[in-house]
Amino acid sequence: MNEYVVGIDIGSSKVCAAAGKLDKHGKIQITGITSVPCNGVKRGIVVDIDSTAVGIKNCIEQLERMIDSKITEAYISIPAEICELTLNRGVVAVSSEDREIKKNDVERVLKAAKIIAIPSDKEIIGVIPEQFIVDGYDNITDPIGMCGLRLEVDAQIILCQSTVISNIFKSIKKAGINASGxxxxxxxNAMAVLNNEEMKIGALLLDIGGETTNITVFNGNRLIYKDMLPIGGNAIANDISLCLKLPLSEAEKLKIKYGRVIVPNEASGEDFKIKINANYDNVVEVDYSLLIQIISARIEEILCLVKKKLSVNECLDKVSGIVVVGGGIALTKGSIELCKSIMDKPARAGTPEYVGAASPIYSTAVGVVKDVIDSGKVDLTQSTAQESHHKKNDSKSAWQEQDEELYSEENNDGILSKIKGFFTDFF
Incomplete structure (x- = not known):
């Protein structure tokens, strides 16, 4: 499995997994991607370990058949709704005699930033540097190679409840997979669907899942705001089930097959009857116009709540564009146009630019693979060179994972890779 990197996204309604590797040109290639239903997670928290483990196992088995290789290790995405961010500053003295800042100094200052009082039921799972400060000069993105006496970092510390993280890893282990990080x-998601220009001028990343809607704002290449709504795409199926007196399973089928959104100033369109089989083989007729009114009302409510949160926290003016990822809402016809109308901002569906993975539902799994490979967390260049006799890959990452030994890899010398996420590896 050294040839592949596997990323797993465990959601409230499904489990997605992606496998990627480097091609002969040193570029990332997604060789397999799949998803299976899973109902063992609610709002990012594992509520049924057995059910979650079964979903992960089924997903991995499908992926193994696609790439024709045994999978024993994978990297996991940690949902935003179970995490909280807190700001802290780390300060160290430059250790070298010539006062040149080296990787070891950056490692020490990031560890210093994690020295913070936290509740006994929580633990630090990562740190996101915002800026480095050398002898009082701030807004430094890459301090390595500079001269100075004092190195500081302003960072966001990622906290999560210990029991929540433990249950996620228990589900992974029960599925027969070792979590590598x-x-x-x-x-x-940002790695998979946002470009550097969007990260700089301001972007709202809207991840609408089954149970939650995660709101993340990036500006100036920094994560400046994170929030969550306890409502997602599953609420639409519930609305259809209640309003039309249908079983929830049939309501979900209707949503997927006929779902669309009424866009303002748009003609009402064709109205017709939809015949479906309800309980006990009873045939029920549903008005199409009523169905799309139900769907539109719920999606409009979600978008209005998002706008209200951004306005209250004074983040709406910092957003220049909106990228929607996640489950079925991002793919629902008319939802992006409705988002543009409500937010009064340019909007698009976020799709990874990889063959076979160009869907918003795969953004997280693809982003995990891309982050791990770009950050140098694993070294795939040796096996790639043996197969293709190509030069060693020199690609650089916009976000970077951190384990117990930060900056231990030799290919972590890209400017962006020094300033992004460094995640703690428990293993």
Missing amino acids: MVFQPLA
Whole structure:
């Protein structure tokens, strides 16, 4: 399995997994991707370890058949809704005699930033540097190679409840997979669907899942705001089930097959009857116009709540564009146009630019793979060179995972890779 990197996204309604490797040109290639239903997770928290483990196992088995290789290790995305961010500053003295800042100094200052009082039921799972400060000069993105006496970092510390993380890893282990590390979900999505220009001028990353809607705002290449709504795509199926007196399973089928959104100033369109089989083989007729009204009302409510949160926290003006990822809402016809209308901002569906993985539902799994490979967390260049006799890959990462030995890899010398997420590896 050294040839592949596997990323797993455990959601409230499904488990997605992606496998990637480097091609002969040193570029990332997604060789397999799949998803299976899973109902063992609610709002990012594992509520049924057995059910979650079965979903993960089924997903991995499908992926193994796609890539024709046995999978024993994977990297996991950590949902944003179970994490919280807190700001802290780390300060160290430059250790070298010539006062040149080296990787070891950056490692020490990041560890110093993690020295913070936290509740006994929580633990630090990662740190995201915002800026480095050398002898009082701030807004430094890459301090390595500079001269100075004092190195500081302003960082966001990622905290999570210990029991929640433990249950996630128990589910992974029960599925027969060793968790090699983890990636913060908003950063994985950003890796997969946002470009450098969007990260700089301001972007709202809207991850609408089954049970939750995660709101993340990036500006100036920094994560400046994170929030969550306890409502997602599953609420639409519930609305259809209640309003039309249908079983929830049939409501979900209707949502997927006929779902669309009424866009403002758009013609009402064709109205017709939909015949479906309800309980006890009873045939029920559903008005199409009523169905899309139900779907539109719920999606509009979600988007209005997002706008309200951004306005209250004074983040709406910092957003220049909106990227929607996640489950079925991002793929629902008319939802992006409705988002543009409500937010009064440009919007698009976030799709990874890889063959076979160009869907918003795969953004997190693909982002995990991309982050791990780009950050140098694993070294795939040796096996790639043996197969293709190509030069060693020199690709650089916008976000970087951290384990107990930060900056231990030799290919971590990209400017962006020094300033992004460094995640703690428990293993």
